[in-house]
Amino acid sequence: MIDSELALQKLIEGNKQFVAATAGTDVAEITTTLKRTSIQEGQKPFAIILGCSDSRVPAELVFNCGLGDLFVIRVAGNIVAPSQIGSIEFACQQFNVQLVVVLGHSHCGAINATVQALTEDHDAISPNIASIVDRVTPAVLPVVNAHKDCGHAELIHRAMRANVEQSVNGLKLRSRQLRQLVRNNKLKIVGAEYSIETGEVEFYLDDEV
Template identity: 55%
Template sequence: MNSAKEALDRLREGNRRFVADKSNAGTSVQERRREVVDGQEPFAIILGCSDSRVPAEMVFDQGLGDLFVIRVAGNVVAPSQIGSVEFAAERYRTKLVVVLGHSQCGAILATLEELKRPNENQSRNLKSIVDRIRPSVETLLDTDLKHDHDALVHQSVRANIRASANHLRHGSELLEDLIQNEGLLVVGAEYSLETGMVEFFDGIPN
């Protein structure tokens, strides 16, 4: 099994291939499908946004059985997401967890809109997502960023990624134990819709 550093390097290399449009297909899909029928050994766990423009396997140029992917609008962390990460980290001994947000995130935009103009008729299910994002972005509205929409959205995306990564690090006794004793690493990253590049910026070891 890959160490966290090896897994991180593998993701970075895959993203570089994606950006350069040089996919490393290797094994045929059908052959790989047969290889993973009896089990999986994902080298990284990705908690990403549901946005259709950010499929983790493509962004990191990986194939069947390589990534354990959890997707939810706004890459928020709720009990089901924590449980999914716990499952993969413990069952498959995967050492790297990536919270993957992206530029121009619709869930972030919806949260900012809700903070500026509360919607009385908002679905309670959508509200549950907004409420998880709200604490990490509402303080930014009290800064000079409120005068620069693009900068506000960018910093809000990153603040939300940091909050989700921190929640995974400290919201589960199981994950805390794996971090302290088994080399599990939780990092935050942002995918650029404009360039295709992923920047790892939170929780990266020296």
């Protein structure tokens, strides 16, 4: 078992390795541990990542982790819905994972779609995409209303961060099991953002629960 602080440090160090390996313009290679034979009997992930489905943000690469290291849930907009909550509860109960990271990222399509729906035409998106947008909207609407005069890039960044923070709080508020683990200091839930431009992950440690 790895406690939350050590798990967080492993993610931070892994991301530094990823950034260093991909800093140049040439094709990069990063070394990781692919221990397929040793995980056939089970898994022991040290962290849970609730991330976005965006193909540019694969958590295992971003944190330079190997097979069996991370329990990853990916959904557009890193939203919190019952299936995501259940998956996280399962990993905490089955594998005693003590760290959950909600990972947003720059240039998020779900955030862009939500801002567009709020400022242009909500009816232009399909009902299925609307189900994602509707979950993101409570976080993004106050940002749109408060920052109408700022540039588009800044608005999207503020909205992305607000959405991550909403998901962090949602995991705690909507799950009795997770809430109890947090209260007993057996689980830490933190937000973070991945920069597609730099490859760096910034953790919102000041807002951790």
